[in-house]
Amino acid sequence: MKVERVKYGDMDNNAYLITDEASGESALVDPGFFDENIERVVNEVGDKLKYILLTHRHFDHILGAKSVKERTGAKICIHPKDACGLSHAGFSLAQSIGVSQSALTPDYTFNETSKVRLGESTLFVIETPGHTVGSVCFLCNDCLLTGDTLFRLGVGRTDLPTGNYSQLKQSLNRLYEMPGDYKVYPGHGNTSTLDVERTMNPFMIEARNK
Ligand SMILES: [Zn+2]
Numbered sequence: 001m002k003v004e005r006v007k008y009g010d011m012d013n014n015a016y017l018i019t020d021e022a023s024g025e026s027a028l029v030d031p032g033f034f035d036e037n038i039e040r041v042v043n044e045v046g047d048k049l050k051y052i053l054l055t056h057r058h059f060d061h062i063l064g065a066k067s068v069k070e071r072t073g074a075k076i077c078i079h080p081k082d083a084c085g086l087s088h089a090g091f092s093l094a095q096s097i098g099v100s101q102s103a104l105t106p107d108y109t110f111n112e113t114s115k116v117r118l119g120e121s122t123l124f125v126i127e128t129p130g131h132t133v134g135s136v137c138f139l140c141n142d143c144l145l146t147g148d149t150l151f152r153l154g155v156g157r158t159d160l161p162t163g164n165y166s167q168l169k170q171s172l173n174r175l176y177e178m179p180g181d182y183k184v185y186p187g188h189g190n191t192s193t194l195d196v197e198r199t200m201n202p203f204m205i206e207a208r209n210k
């Protein structure tokens with residue numbers, strides 16, 4: 001399985017293209033805007049793109065999903081507790097910055113028991129509420145895609161609707177306790193590793209000290 005970072009927009013956002021190399025099947029995580037970087041990737045992958053996986057409801061992670069689906073036929077997947085962000089600009093916060101949004105319904109919703117298959121490879125969903133109530137991380141091989149739950153030496157804010165700092169601390173504890181090390185691919189900013197976050201991320205350290 002291969003993970004390619006695709007930067008987009010002016011908020012330091014990252015989408016990620018996950019590809020099962022044997023079959024060529026792939027998934028795109030968090031296409032927040034359909035800009036030229038996302039378009040280039042989508043044109044390269046074409047109908048081998050099977051899924052659009054969304055870490056959470058916010059506009060800067062979901063607004064490109066409609067165009068990506070139209071170009072590729074990929075299925076849109078999100079946690080049920082954040083699906084409202086696809087259908088309402090109020091819940092995605094697009095409305096609060098004056099951006100229009102066309103209503104979408106997810107093709108699939110997922111939870112902790114869901115497995116996403118690409119060829120022979122499997123992605124797992126980890127529920128990590130706190131930034132929003134339906135925030136998730138995706139796990140594939142030694143890669144952890146963390147959305148706005150965990151950034152390099154930071155975390156997503158918890159003062160937006162459905163945000164909850166004590167829930168976020170529980171989610172950070174779950175990630176901390178996963179055995180072994182992982183590459184961390186966040187929704188904004190630079191890549192990290194779980195070991196770096198375990199030892200240096202002040203929010204993860206605070207979450208441990210409860
Ligand atoms: Zn967010």
Ligand SMILES: [Zn+2]
Nearest residue numbers: 058060148187
């Ligand atoms: Zn974000």
